[in-house]
Amino acid sequence: MVENLYKDYLLVEKNYSLDTVKSYLNDIESFKNFLMNEGLAKDLLDARRERLARNFISYLDNQNFSKKTIARKISGLKHFYQFLVDRNLIDVNIFLTVKTPKIPKKLPHTIDDDAINYLFNSIQKDKPLGFRNYLILDLLYSCGLRASEIVGLEIGDIYLSSGQILVHGKGSKDRYVPIHDKLAETLKHYLSYTRVSLLAKGDDTFQKKLLINYKGTPLTERGLRVILNDIIKQSGETYKIHPHMLRHAFATTLLNHGADLRVVQELLGHTHLKSTQVYTHVSSEVLKEKYKNTHPRMINNEKNK
Template structure:
């Protein structure tokens, strides 16, 4: 299809420079758009101006036939709508064929979270006399104590932490930054890890001062998302638990416990770094269940 590669490159520059999207997000956009144009080529549509609303519906039908999830289809539609909106803005097209396409309703899944006794059990497992044990304890205290994303946790640098006021500067999605407070348990764990464990782990590097990331692996290099997943799996094995924990569960647990204890929705939204309140409202389903359990357990006529 003529000019598509040129227009796609312009669009990618727009996402990177004007929207400041991450490389991961940009790659997803490009993949979704290229997927659509491969389909259009199969339909013998060779010009952008020829694409109609009916073509978009045909594309959606194919996605359904491929058994894509609602979430994936929604993402692809959103990517293509943004791309064509950009082309209209740049006066490359007069109409956006995706402007009338409605996004499929997403399945509203209640987030999985840990109960307080399960969290306390995890906090009692690490051997805090060893460098890795100190690292692991600090890691789970930070994840639970701040509710930040695992990727955000892995990107914390030493200069991002302010122990005096108990906050960490978090580098979030789209280059957005926010300050998130952490409690005394997280602070004690971080200080213990920094004074002992991290020094020993970083000393294993050929160049000990080459990075300032807070969390490091057994070789002293920066810890990755995959590394966090491995650590949590090992902690679960030590706990002899059948519980399946994924790293994001700490974020869900943080939000759920905050709301259960009376925090307001806007404050939790700010702490989580959600752009839209609707993203935070999913946790109200969990708190409603919590309130229902309390009612059923304590009301005389329940």
């Protein structure tokens, strides 16, 4: 089956995560079912007419799929059929000329500095789980980590002497992210005391993963979300929080305080600058202040007053 060939390609050659591969394969299966249920083709290789791709998009639209979902499916299927063309399994990429629907640009929901500080202050650090939760919040907010990146951290990825951590990003792209002194001290205490007491609750005291759950086993992405929800609940706030919101807050805070866009790109682990540009919604006050202090006409006017 061509699906299995494509799966191996994504896992081995592209180094995509299992979740990403599963998403690609689900979209392919969805198109395959459409073709066979409608009697338009006997299999994926038999789909050789471009109108079949357009018919599928119309079908998705009628099923009330969002524009974002449809755009993602088009992108995935375009990539799949190009894979088939490159390997001479089919003559034409039927999705190549399909237009992707325009998606309204939405600014990422973020949390301001005051709200972040309130969350930090609401965590009780006198108990192991509370101290670990404080560390988690600081790693997410101060390093801009994805959920998969923070749960994937190992002890060997922490370099306290040089003040940085090694982050294993998407597509096996590693990057070093600096840590501030306070976070370094928190990590040092966690590694020396807190993590040891958490590991004692499990069977594997030689576990390499940095973050340990209440059972003494490695923290999962699901467990991470539960922890963030508990932090919100204990703080008395009512809004929902997820790891990516803290990643947004990390990027926005840096830009609002004058960081270069390309520096933020490197810290976030973005391959393309375009992905980082969504964070350039700097507050009007910051923009006005920068304009006032850098534009020559403004500077001269201030001197002449």
